[in-house]
Amino acid sequence: MPSIDIRHAHSLSPDQARQAVEEVAGKLSERFGxxxxxxGDRVDFNTSGVQGRIALEPGQVHVTAQLGLLMSAFKGPIETEIRRVLAERFV
Known part of the structure; x- marks a missing residue:
């Protein structure tokens, strides 16, 4: 199965980083079910064809995901969108 593994550095406080992850998780839930x-310090997410997590680590956020067969065709656009959201939310 294709996978995504993205680390993004940030300078947010732990509370600010947790709030940003809450917002991202809310959008994922709202837009894609x-x-x-x-x-603990991570959000696990799951939907048809995608299983992953967003983990808060000191000074960085770490996104990992396993893509199912159908979603693997969209790996590039998915990674691009994840990087865009991280750059927007985690400065």
Missing amino acids: VACEWC
Whole structure:
């Protein structure tokens, strides 16, 4: 299965970073019907064809995802959109 592994540095406080992840998870849920669940300092998400997590680490956010067969065809656009959102939310 194709995978996505993106690390993005940021200078947000832990509370600000958590709030930014909350906003991103809310958008995922709203736009794509993704089920999101907090587990410590990470959000696990799952929908048909995609399973992954957004983890808060010191000074960075780490996004990983496994793409199913159908979603693998969209790996490039998905990665581009993730990087755009991270750049927008995590300065």
